[in-house]
């Protein structure tokens with residue numbers, strides 16, 4: 001190999017590096033920027049912040065447990081849940097730091113308290129949904145409707161209290177504007193709604209249209225009696 005060909009080889013390597021290095025730097029900057037944008041995203045709820053995990057159609061139910069380290073309250077659900085959704089209302093239980101609750105329904109005959117039920121109490125007797133919470137850790141194990149109501153017969157549960165996988169994934173976001181009543185900055189509502197949209201979830205300021213229709217249909221029928 002002559003000195004000339006060696007120099008020319010080094011030259012072409014230098015030219016190649018000179019063209020690649022700016023591209024590598026640009027890619028690193030882009031990734032860093034994306035990371036910053038991601039960390040700036042609003043934390044809606046721990047089970048939604050990393051994206052949605054789809055449930056399984058064949059899932060047959062499982063156990064919910066409160067947050068107590070010893071003697072947790074245990075509730076066994078005999079099937080998968082329905083209408084799982086994010087709820088921004090002030091009444092539904094949320095884990096620490098979450099802006100929304102994740103709540104679903106299941107027929108009450110598929111709900112059984114299987115351990116430490118003596119730790120449960122109803123947090124507010126005046127609401128339609130009687131929320132049964134653990135006296136020690138405050139977690140809501142199930143909500144039950146005792147009065148005449150369109151959803152009587154369905155219990156309200158939080159599947160994040162289960163370690164099993166396969167529960168129906170959240171389908172929509174309800175009572176979104178209600179987070180403002182709890183002190184959420186109203187100027188950030190567009191961001192909150194866009195974040196749900198980016199997860200593929202519609203947002204509503206009450207329940208979803210099919211559930212609102214079911215409530216209205218029930219009311220219409222009641223008035224006809």
Ligand SMILES: N[C@@H](CCC(=O)N[C@@H](CS)C(=O)NCC(=O)O)C(=O)O
Pocket residue numbers: 087088089090091092127128129130175178179181
């Ligand atoms: N803006 C109110 C809305 C409360 C509300 O109506 N929550 C809905 C969704 S969970 C409901 O059906 N509540 C009945 C109940 O709590 O018994 C709040 O945030 O407190």
Ligand SMILES: [Zn+2]
Pocket residue numbers: 066067068072073134135136137138139
């Ligand atoms: Zn507890």
Ligand SMILES: [Zn+2]
Pocket residue numbers: 087088089090091092101175
């Ligand atoms: Zn709620």
